Each structure stands twice: as C-alpha cells, then as structure tokens.
Amino acid sequence: MIKREPVFPANRHALYEEHGYSAAIRSGDLLFVSGQVGSRADGTPEPDFAAQVQRAFDNLQATLAAAGCTFDDLIDVTTFHTDPQNQFPTIMQIKQAIFPQPPYPNWTAVGVTWLAGFDFEIKVIARIPAR
DSSP, rough: OOOOEEETTTTTTOOOOOOTTSSSSEEETTEHHHHHHOTTTTTTTSHHHHHHHHHHHHHHHHHHHTTOOOOOEEEEEEESSHHHHHHHHHHHHHHHSSSSSOOOOEEEEEEEEEEOOOEEEEEEEEEEOOO
C-alpha cells in the first residue's frame, strides 16, 4: 500500500489545522493539492480580484515547492469561479503569465455560487519529479 504523506507550505500550518485538512498529499510520485485561494497570511480573502487570483497562484506555488514541484509538474488543474463570465479576462491574463507556452496542463473551470468569501480557487494534481 502506498503511504499518504501530508505536505504543508511554510508558515501556513495554522490555517490547515483550524479547518482540519492538509495543503497537499503526496502519494507515490503524485501530489494532490487541496484548493488554494487568494488568502492573506491571516487567512482572510484578498479583496482585489486580480490580486486574489495572483495570491492563489502564489499560495499554490508555495505548496508545490514544499513537495519539490513547480508549475511545470502540473498534470491536472481545476479552478472554481463565482462569476466566470466577468472574471475570465483577469484570470486568463494571470494564467498566461504563469503558463506562457505549451505544453499546458489540462484544465477544467467550474462556476460556483460560494467559495467561503473568496471568488477564485485552484486545485491541482502534479507529478513529483524524481530526485
């Protein structure tokens, strides 16, 4: 049986402890990352939408780095949006800066009505590089 190993980015353990989940789980050579939002260090939402999306990607990058991964290791991406039609131009601008050229990870975008005070969330599966 493959062991599940929790992964946490530096300085964010309290957020996950408070809500009872891991930032990510390493299982074999795969990393399953919980949804990352644009939260500030104290856990509150970034009020500006573009800054919130950027912060979500920054939080994701920190979680990936804690497992030895980068955005290049992403296999599967799912994003959640409270107002996709109006948010997509901003999201696409930030996404294109992070993923400027192929190969792109596969991506599923889902419109939702509630994200606990946030407007954008991203969860991913990554392949952990061989060490």
